[in-house]
Structure formats: C-alpha cells, structure tokens
Amino acid sequence: xxxxxxxxxxxxxxxxxxxxxxxxxxxxxxxxxxxxxxxxxxxxxxxxxxxxxxxxxxxxxxxxxxxxxxxxxxxxxxxxxxxxxxxxxxxxxxxxxxxxxxxxxxxxxxxxxxxxxxxxxxxxxxxxxxxxxxxxxxxxxxxxxxxxxxxxxxxxxxxxxxxxxxx
Amino acid sequence: xxxxxxxxxxxxxxxxxxxxxxxxxxxxxxxxxxxxxxxxxxxxxxxxxxxxxxxxxxxxxxxxxxxxxxxxxxxxxxxxxxxxxxxxxxxxxxxxxxxxxxxxxxxxxxxxxxxxxxxxxxxxxxxxxxxxxxxxxxxxxxxxxxxxxxxxxxxxxxxxxxxxxxxxxxxxxxxxxxxxxxxxxxxxxxxxxxxxxxxxxxxxxxxxxxxxxxxxxxxxxxxxxxxxxxxxxxxxxxxxxxxxxxxxxxxxxxxxxxxxxxxxxxxxxxxxxxxxxxxxxxxxxxxxxxxxxxxxxxxxxxxxxxxxxxxxxxxxxxxxxxxxxxxxxxxxxxxxxxxxxxxxxxxxxxxxxxxxxxxxxxxxxxxxxxxxxxxxxxxxxxxxxxxxxxxxxxxxxxxxxxxxxxxxxxxxxxxxxxxxxxxxxxxx
Numbered sequence: 368x369x370x371x372x373x374x375x376x377x378x379x380x381x382x383x384x385x386x387x388x389x390x391x392x393x394x395x396x397x398x399x400x401x402x403x404x405x406x407x408x409x410x411x412x413x414x415x416x417x418x419x420x421x422x423x424x425x426x427x428x429x430x431x432x433x434x435x436x437x438x439x440x441x442x443x444x445x446x447x448x449x450x451x452x453x454x455x456x457x458x459x460x461x462x463x464x465x466x467x468x469x470x471x472x473x474x475x476x477x478x479x480x481x482x483x484x485x486x487x488x489x490x491x492x493x494x495x496x497x498x499x500x501x502x503x504x505x506x507x508x509x510x511x512x513x514x515x516x517x518x519x520x521x522x523x524x525x526x527x528x529x530x531x532x533x534x
Numbered sequence: 535x536x537x538x539x540x541x542x543x544x545x546x547x548x549x550x551x552x553x554x555x556x557x558x559x560x561x562x563x564x565x566x567x568x569x570x571x572x573x574x575x576x577x578x579x580x581x582x583x584x585x586x587x588x589x590x591x592x593x594x595x596x597x598x599x600x601x602x603x604x605x606x607x608x609x610x611x612x613x614x615x616x617x618x619x620x621x622x623x624x625x626x627x628x629x630x631x632x633x634x635x636x637x638x639x640x641x642x643x644x645x646x647x648x649x650x651x652x653x654x655x656x657x658x659x660x661x662x663x664x665x666x667x668x669x670x671x672x673x674x675x676x677x678x679x680x681x682x683x684x685x686x687x688x689x690x691x692x693x694x695x696x697x698x699x700x701x702x703x704x705x706x707x708x709x710x711x712x713x714x715x716x717x718x719x720x721x722x723x724x725x726x727x728x729x730x731x732x733x734x735x736x737x738x739x740x741x742x743x744x745x746x747x748x749x750x751x752x753x754x755x756x757x758x759x760x761x762x763x764x765x766x767x768x769x770x771x772x773x774x775x776x777x778x779x780x781x782x783x784x785x786x787x788x789x790x791x792x793x794x795x796x797x798x799x800x801x802x803x804x805x806x807x808x809x810x811x812x813x814x815x816x817x818x819x820x821x822x823x824x825x826x827x828x829x830x831x832x833x834x835x836x837x838x839x840x841x842x843x844x845x846x847x848x849x850x851x852x853x854x855x856x857x858x859x860x861x862x863x864x865x866x867x868x869x870x871x872x873x874x875x876x877x878x879x880x881x882x883x884x885x886x887x888x889x890x891x892x893x894x895x896x897x898x899x900x901x902x903x904x905x906x907x908x909x910x911x912x913x914x915x916x917x918x919x920x921x922x923x924x925x926x927x928x929x930x931x932x933x934x935x936x937x938x939x940x941x942x943x944x945x946x947x948x949x950x951x952x953x954x955x956x957x958x959x960x961x962x
Binding site for chain 2: 374375376377379380381382384385388393462464490491492499500503506507510511513514515516517518519520521523524527528530531532533
C-alpha cells in the first residue's frame with residue numbers, strides 16, 4: 368500500500384472546510400413529465416400544475432376521440448390546455464411520474480407510457496395514493512413499468528417527490 | 535433537495551429542538567451492556583442528543599445515567615469513585631445514586647437535610663439484550679419497553695457492536711434505507727465477506743445492477759423493497775424495514791444471521807452506529823462470532839478499548855488503491871461498515887441537502903424525510919406521539935425472497951416481515 372497523507376480526510380471533511388465547497392446554483396430538472404392516470408389523480412395534478420416548477424409538465428389522459436390510440440401517438444391533455452402526443456412530450460423528457468388514485472388503472476395506458484419511456488431511456492416512477500389492499504390491481508399494473516413505485520396514503524407525497532427531484 | 539430550515543429541523547437533536555423531542559419519545563440505545571460489565575465497575579462518559587452524562591452500575595447492580603457534572607462545582611464525575619451504592623465526586627466527595635439523588639454531602643452537618651434538595655438530572659438505564667436503553671423524555675410519558683427481536687432473542691443468538699460515526703445521524707440513517715448503493719459500494723463484500731458471501735441472492739444482486747424500487751408506508755415507518763430479476767417468471771426482492779426514528783434492518787443472505795442498525799445522535803456532528811447480527815432460530819457459530827468481532831459484515835474493527843474504527847478519517851480509512859484496482863473492494867475501503875461510513879463522513883458533518891440532486895430512485899429517502907418532518911411538527915404543534923413508539927411497531931423483520939412477477943411484495947411477504955419468536959427468517 369502506498370503511504371497516504373496523514374489526516375487528509377480529517378481535514379477535508381471538517382465543518383470548516385465545508386465553507387470552501389464550490390457554490391454554484393443547481394439548475395432544476397427540465398424533463399419531468401407528470402401524468403395523471405385517473406380522475407382523482409387529474410384533480411391533484413391540475414392543482415399541482417399551478418405551483419412553480421422548474422420545467423415539469425403535467426398531463427391528464429385525454430378524452431379526445433382518438434384517446435384510445437397507444438404508443439407514441441397516445442393522446443395526452445396538457446393541464447395548461449390542449450391535446451398533445453406522448454411521443455412528442457417525451458422527446459426531451461428525463462423522468463415520467465405516473466399518478467394513480469383508484470383501482471383499475473388502464474393497463475394499456477401504463478404500458479404505452481412505460482414502453483415509450485424505456486425506448487428513450489427515460490426513468491419512470493409511479494405514485495399510488497391510497498391503500499395497498501384497495502389499489503393492488505393498479506400497483507400490479509404499474510410494477511413492470513415504474514422503476515420506482517411509492518404506495519402512500521398521503522397526497523402530499525406527490526409534491527414532495529417532485530420537489531425533491533427538482534421537477 | 536431540502537431547504538436549510540428543513541435540514542436543520544431534521545438534523546438538530548439537542549434539547550428543545552423538534553427532532554430532539556422526537557428522539558426523546560423513544561427508548562434508545564445508550565451503551566452496550568459490556569461497557570458496564572460488573573457492579574462498581576468504572577463509570578463511562580456518555581453523550582446522547584447533545585447532552586453529556588455519566589453511566590454507572592452501582593454496588594447492587596442498578597444502572598444509572600446521570601448528568602456528567604457534579605451539582606457542587608461542575609467537576610466531571612468521570613473522575614469520581616463508583617463505590618458503596620453511588621458515584622462520589624473526586625473533588626469534594628459529594629455522592630449521587632443512580633437516580634441522580636445526592637446521598638452524601640460531606641461538608642454539611644451529619645443531620646443536615648440539604649442532601650435531599652440536591653438532585654442531578656437522571657435518565658433510566660435498562661438492560662434488554664446486550665444493550666442498555668434509555669428514555670430521555672418526559673417520565674410521565676415514558677413508553678413501554680422496546681421489543682425489537684434482536685434484543686429479545688437468547689444471548690447466544692445475538693451480537694451487537696457500536697461504532698462512532700463522525701457525521702450527523704441523518705446521513706448515516708439514510709444509508710440504511712438506500713438499497714441502490716449495495717451492488718456498487720459493497721460489491722466486493724458480496725463476494726468476499728464471510729457474513730454475506732455464498733447466498734443465492736448475491737447472484738441476483740450481481741446480475742442486475744438496475745433494481746426497481748417500491749416504497750410502502752407502514753404504521754411504524756416504511757418498507758423499502760428493491761426488486762431485481764431472479765428467474766424468468768420471478769423477482770428477487772430485498773425488503774428493508776425502517777422503524778422510526780432510526781432503526782433499520784438489512785435483508786438477510788442465505789442462512790447468514792440477520793443484521794441491522796440503530797443510529798443514535800451523539801450531537802449534531804456525530805452519531806453512534808449500533809450494529810447487530812442475530813439469528814432467529816439458532817445460536818451464532820464461533821466462526822460467525824469471530825468474523826463479527828473482526829469487523830466483518832455490518833461491524834467494524836475498532837481501536838481496542840474504544841468505539842472508534844481502526845480505519846477512520848485520520849488515516850484516510852486505510853485507503854487501498856491496489857485492492858480497489860483488483861476489485862477486492864469497489865471504493866478501496868475495507869469492510870462494509872467503513873465503506874458506508876467513509877462516504878457518509880466525506881459529505882461533511884452535516885451535508886447541505888439544498889445542493890443534492892435526488893432522483894426518483896431515492897423515493898425511500900424522500901418519504902422517510904417527510905415522515906420525520908411530519909412527526910416532528912405534529913409532536914411540536916399538537917403533542918402527537920410519533921410512529922415507532924408503540925412496541926407493536928418493533929415486531930418487524932427484513933426479508934429476501936423470490937416472488938412470482940405479479941406478486942405484491944408487501945402482501946406476499948407479510949408473514950416474513952413479522953417477527954415471531956423461533957420463526958425462521960425468509961432469506962435467499
């Protein structure tokens with residue numbers, strides 16, 4: 368083993384040395400996409416969309432006539448207004464957060480989002496609001512497509528997660 | 535990312551702070567029982583939650599945890615004499631019993647009642663398993679005794695060690711619920727550590743470096759499930775329970791003992807890592823005990839007579855770049871405990887969480903911080919008892935299981951995640 372400089376970690380990790388850490392503002396994440404999978408989630412997502420975010424975009428599932436289309440052509444409704452396509456919204460995305468509050472989430476929709484994200488190397492997360500027993504089907508549907516799944520009774524967790532990842 | 539005021543709220547545990555009050559709701563480890571091995575043995579200095587105390591065991595085997603400093607002139611009772619049912623200050627001979635009550639003040643007349651008016655702050659100190667536990671909160675709200683399985687199994691089934699970590703408690707604790715670092719930082723340990731190696735689960739760990747995570751709320755804290763591909767139709771789940779405020783269990787490997795940690799604040803810049811191994815159905819073998827004492831697994835090799843690791847910040851954790859190059863260790867630091875500690879201490883005593891970039895895979899940490907913050911605020915504003923105080927919340931286990939791909943890890947593992955005396959652990 369090579370000799371090591373005595374106390375180098377001891378000095379570097381001190382409270383005093385913390386003052387000399389490079390202090391550059393951290394840019395927010397620009398590519399967060401938040402999709403409400405049901406009506407309850409849509410209400411929450413619409414409310415959250417009014418808060419200040421770094422670049423997060425919020426969507427509900429479109430009620431448009433071609434809403435049944437899947438894959439990149441799947442229609443999403445922007446909370447800011449207007450219909451858009453999944454593929455277009457993911458073009459510069461880096462994480463997609465799917466929110467569910469009810470049993471019986473649409474598996475084809477989740478699968479379409481999951482596959483579109485996987486194809487582009489976009490991280491996926493699912494937040495299921497409610498009781499694990501009641502929402503087991505929704506959790507099962509999300510499991511293959513959400514690399515991170517949070518099952519929680521607390522709606523505030525959605526904002527917590529988005530804030531933590533600088534969405 | 536945490537704003538400074540939230541980071542302060544979570545990391546400051548001195549008297550009167552919201553998180554300090556949270557910790558004062560629980561029975562927490564104060565010392566290893568072996569630190570006070572016999573009646574009238576030398577007393578030990580103890581600092582917990584930014585309060586300095588002295589622990590001693592009197593002539594009748596009673597344990598005491600009292601203010602370190604004599605009520606007379608403030609001299610440390612560490613210099614005192616532990617004799618004849620109390621601790622006598624070396625300066626002027628004032629003597630205190632395990633409740634902090636002054637029992638002799640030699641300078642006062644023999645029939646003076648002055649003694650009865652002098653009392654040092656004292657906390658209970660109770661032996662359960664190989665740990666001495668204390669409750670530093672309001673005696674009127676003292677909760678039932680802890681019922682963690684590691685402390686309740688027979689003595690020959692458990693081994694607990696203690697390590698001084700030179701960082702805030704939250705940094706250390708967060709490592710305990712962060713399963714995604716295992717395949718990287720501890721990859722060497724999965725191959726070489728006598729308390730980890732040889733398990734089938736290790737193969738799953740090393741084949742899949744991109745685990746999926748599920749975080750599920752629990753009454754006492756959280757369950758964090760890390761899911762990796764096992765066979766074509768199954769997943770390998772490693773399930774880590776967290777019981778508030780800072781108790782975590784590591785998912786087991788094969789028939790190796792189960793292990794876990796309690797992180798206890800010493801002050802805002804330091805904490806104790808209490809690390810334990812226990813087997814729920816059999817005594818630990820001599821080989822296992824020897825490995826634990828040598829600092830393998832979750833334990834550390836400490837400087838003899840102290841709780842300071844041999845590898846510490848003063849010697850750059852005995853960094854071995856050759857071992858790193860060979861792949862024996864991923865970071866160059868030997869031992870799982872010190873691999874964690876070195877990185878957590880490298881952040882500085884209290885990391886500035888406004889500068890971090892969390893990702894969604896950190897959901898367990900995000901949720902845990904939220905639960906801690908809510909508990910601190912609810913206690914401060916409404917007097918709400920935090921989760922994890924109720925001993926029922928202590929009856930948890932970690933688990934490592936292979937489940938069908940469509941199985942919910944909580945539902946399928948509920949039995950495995952519940953501690954019951956003599957029940958085998960669920961491990962792969």
